[in-house]
Amino acid sequence: MFRLLYITILLILPLQSIASISYTVRIAVYNNVDSLQEKLSKLSPELRKTVEIQQRGEQHVACSAHTDNKETLEKLLPFYQKVFPDAFISAYQTTEANTTQMNTVKKAEENKRMPQTTEIHPVEATEVEDTPSNIKQQIVYTPYSRKIVNPTKNDIPLYDRFHQKTLYLCAYGAEPWLPNVLIHVAFFDKEVIYTPISGDISPRREVYTTDQNKLHISQQGLFDSEIYSTIDSITSDYYLISSWVGKNKVTTIRYYFDLEKAEAYVASLK
Known part of the structure; x- marks a missing residue:
């Protein structure tokens, strides 16, 4: 009360x-x-x-x-x-x-x-x-944490790295005159929700699945086997994730685990 x-x-x-x-x-x-x-x-x-x-x-x-x-x-x-x-x-x-x-x-x-x-x-x-x-000072994530813990630990299945987790996508704006992008990315059982924190980006909801070392995210609810993402490297602060179309790498973006560190990184992008 x-x-x-x-x-x-x-x-x-x-x-x-x-x-x-x-x-x-x-x-x-x-x-x-x-x-x-x-x-x-x-x-x-x-x-x-x-x-x-x-x-x-x-x-x-x-x-x-x-x-x-x-x-x-x-x-x-x-x-x-x-x-x-x-x-x-x-x-x-x-x-x-x-x-x-x-x-x-x-x-x-x-x-x-x-x-x-x-x-x-x-x-x-x-x-x-x-x-x-x-x-x-209360615990932010309850009843259990959505925050990624011990990301550098070996032998974590790709699905477990995203399932019920929250990441923060950091990127340059689509054009040099547009603001840099920071997006709250929430993975659930099957869905992933993108909610912009800053930048000229619209919110969206998609479906995701994993296949060995590939993360597949739908485009307007439809999957394309040629479009996928992979984790290039893992640090204690972020995943470095590349997007692919077939055998062509399109983008490489940091997905931070902590909002404050993501904000600091986005602010440093020039």
Whole structure:
């Protein structure tokens, strides 16, 4: 109960300043909105009030309300990740000319979604047993980790290197004037979901399979035996993965295991 009370307090924190960067928690991408809503129902009532569902083509994207207070989202992120282990914080650039209007819209939306301050007046600080620092240090991946551990260990089957794991694809933009690309890549039992963190890339959902040392990922749901990927090398921080068409190598890209290291690498690309 005390954790829910703490969440409620966080959700009503006002925006402290006008900024050109806004943040949101990217929660999940589903093709079936009913399945998404059923999964969202497992969140606490306080968190559900902060979730927006946006339709992009045939996909439905669930994310939290935008805010310029990243620290608030960092404290709430572990609660989202209890139901959606791959949830992450994403930043968006906004123009100064539209900032005032956007803040006005966000405040109006928050008034509809967020609990009012009058509802939590009876809450006393002594009821909040977990401090912000304790909550921030909670284990990110529960009930079991999707993070890759001991990647350099020998004799790990290719399927096990990807199954139920999360990686971060890092690459140059498609053109020199386009921003570099960072994509959250979540592998499940049979599906893989690409959710862009930065870069001019659209989210997508595909099917994957492995064949000896080859990783096959569908293109719009269809497989082509001539299109596949291989792991060229393995470090403690990333897989170096090449994409092939037949016998021709097309690209070689780093897939990091840790988001912060992926962000640092993408920032270093010139």
